[in-house]
Amino acid sequence: KFLARVGTPMKYDFVAMSGGEENSRQLAGVSAVEGVMKSPSAHEFSGATDISALLAKDASGNFRLAVGDATGAQRTLDAQIPINEKSIVVSLQAHSNWGGWTESFNPDAAGQILLYKPAVPAN
Secondary structure (H helix, E strand, O other): OEEEEOOOOOEEEEOOOOEOOOOHHHHOOOOOOOOOOOOOOEEEEEEEEEOHHHHOEOOOOOEOOOOOOOOOHHHHHHHHOOHHHOOEEEEEEEOOOOOHHHHHHOOOOEEEEEEEOOOOOOO
């Protein structure tokens, strides 16, 4: 997973890596979800959502975004929050994790939802 900085030229910051047939954790049969490791395989970061505006509070500790807001204020607040103060939800599908108790669901992967707090260098 990479974080891109828009500009000329574009800059990319490495964020995370998961899975792979030669990954040492997978070769050892280790999984974040107990009992679901089937066999080493690829993992996929399948989405990311900025939830910074949903969590933003004012100086009094009140949420800045009104419940049920339909004005577009969420995107305005998201844009105002510096990258290193953001909270980003990332979904991860582990295509090695479809064994054990998950087999009754006939999945192609077991997933995880992660909260990412960037720490991007200034340059």
